[in-house]
Amino acid sequence: MQVFDVVGNMHLHTTASDGVGTHDEVAAAAARAGLDFIIYTDHNTWVDGVSGWYRDEESGRSVLRLMGQEINDQNREPECNHLLCHFISGDLNGAAANPQKLIDAVAGRGGLTFLAHPIERPGFGAAEQTYPWVNWEVTDFTGIELWNAMSDVKWRLRSVPRGLLGAYLPNWVLYQPFPEMLAKWDELLAAGQKVVAIGGSDAHAWPITWKIFTHVIYPYEYLFKAVNTHVLLPEPLSQNVAEAQQQLYRALKLGHCYVSNDLVAAPNGLLFTGRSGQQTALMGDSLRLEGKAALRVASPLRGKIKLLRNGEVIASATGASLEVEVAQPGVYRAEIYRWFWGATRGWVYTNPIYVEH
Ligand SMILES: [Zn+2]
Numbered sequence: 538m539q540v541f542d543v544v545g546n547m548h549l550h551t552t553a554s555d556g557v558g559t560h561d562e563v564a565a566a567a568a569r570a571g572l573d574f575i576i577y578t579d580h581n582t583w584v585d586g587v588s589g590w591y592r593d594e595e596s597g598r599s600v601l602r603l604m605g606q607e608i609n610d611q612n613r614e615p616e617c618n619h620l621l622c623h624f625i626s627g628d629l630n631g632a633a634a635n636p637q638k639l640i641d642a643v644a645g646r647g648g649l650t651f652l653a654h655p656i657e658r659p660g661f662g663a664a665e666q667t668y669p670w671v672n673w674e675v676t677d678f679t680g681i682e683l684w685n686a687m688s689d690v691k692w693r694l695r696s697v698p699r700g701l702l703g704a705y706l707p708n709w710v711l712y713q714p715f716p717e718m719l720a721k722w723d724e725l726l727a728a729g730q731k732v733v734a735i736g737g738s739d740a741h742a743w744p745i746t747w748k749i750f751t752h753v754i755y756p757y758e759y760l761f762k763a764v765n766t767h768v769l770l771p772e773p774l775s776q777n778v779a780e781a782q783q784q785l786y787r788a789l790k791l792g793h794c795y796v797s798n799d800l801v802a803a804p805n806g807l808l809f810t811g812r813s814g815q816q817t818a819l820m821g822d823s824l825r826l827e828g829k830a831a832l833r834v835a836s837p838l839r840g841k842i843k844l845l846r847n848g849e850v851i852a853s854a855t856g857a858s859l860e861v862e863v864a865q866p867g868v869y870r871a872e873i874y875r876w877f878w879g880a881t882r883g884w885v886y887t888n889p890i891y892v893e894h
C-alpha cells in the first residue's frame with residue numbers, strides 16, 4: 538500500500554493566548570524540527586490571516602500552518618473540558634458554554650474535534666491543577682488527544698529534583714501515554730464509536746524558574762521533535778493550501794494517522810494494514826471479515842510490537858514486523874515500544890482497524 542507519511546503538531550500555543558512565541562516564531566521552529574504542518578490552537582482565541590505555507594529561511598524548509606482553536610468554558614471552575622477544534626474557518630468561542638453544542642457547532646462548520654489532554658495527573662506547585670475532560674456523556678466528537686507531551690512532562694517533573702533532572706536531561710522525561718488514558722480510549726472504542734487518536738505537544742515554551750535558575754526546558758523546536766501526529770495520505774501533501782487542508786482533514790477524519798514520540802526514532806514508513814478476501818484496510822478503516830483477516834504491522838525499525846484486540850494484547854513480537862491472522866471481529870490496534878534514554882518507552886500508537894462481521 539503506497540502512502541505518504543506527513544507529520545504535524547495539532548496542539549500548540551502562541552502569544553495570541555498564553556504561549557511565548559509569535560505565530561511566525563512557532564512556524565519557524567516547526568520547520569526546523571522537520572514538521573510538515575502545524576495547527577495553532579490558542580485558548581478561546583481566533584486570528585485571521587495566518588494560514589498558509591510558511592518558509593523558514595534558516596532551514597530552507599516550509600511548513601503548512603492552519604488555524605484552529607482550543608476552546609473551553611472560561612466561566613467554569615476549574616476550567617476543564619478543553620476541546621481542540623480543527624479545520625474551522627472562524628471563531629467558535631461563542632459555543633464554549635456547552636461541550637456538546639460546541640462539538641456540534643464545529644461539525645456543522647465542517648471541522649474536527651479532539652478532546653484535549655482528557656486525563657491528566659497533577660504536577661508540582663502551580664502545575665498541581667489538572668484540566669481533564671469531565672463531561673464524558675458527549676457524543677460525535679472526532680477523537681481524543683491520546684498523548685499530550687506537556688501533560689506527561691507536568692507529571693514526570695512533580696518534585697524539585699525531578700524538575701532539575703528534567704531541565705538538563707529533557708530526553709529522559711517523556712515515557713508514553715498514561716495507561717489510564719489508553720484504557721479510556723479502549724473503553725470508548727468498546728462502546729462502538731470510532732475514536733481517532735492524535736498526539737500533541739501543547740507547546741507554550743514557558744520559562745521555568747526555581748530560585749536562581751530560569752530555563753525554557755521545553756522550547757517549541759524541541760517539543761515539535763517529540764510527540765506528533767503522523768498522517769497517512771494517498772498522495773503527497775499539495776502545495777495548494779485549500780487542497781492540502783482537505784487532504785489532512787479527510788485523512789484525520791478517517792483515522793488514517795498514528796501517534797509517535799519522534800525523539801525515540803523517526804517512525805516514517807510505519808504501516809498497520811489489514812486484508813480480508815479482496816478488501817484491504819489502513820489504520821482507521823473498517824474491514825469486513827471474509828473468513829479470516831490478516832493484520833500486519835510493518836515498522837521501519839525494530840521494536841517491541843504489540844497487537845491489541847478490544848484493549849487486550851493478543852500478539853507481540855520483537856522485530857520490525859508482526860503479522861497475525863484473526864477470525865474474530867473487534868477493534869484491533871498496535872503499539873510499539875523502544876529502548877531510549879535508559880528505559881523502554883512508548884514510540885508508536887496506531888489508530889485501530891475495525892474488524893466487523
Ligand atoms: Zn488545554
Ligand SMILES: [Zn+2]
Pocket residue numbers: 548549550607653739
Ligand atoms: Zn493547550
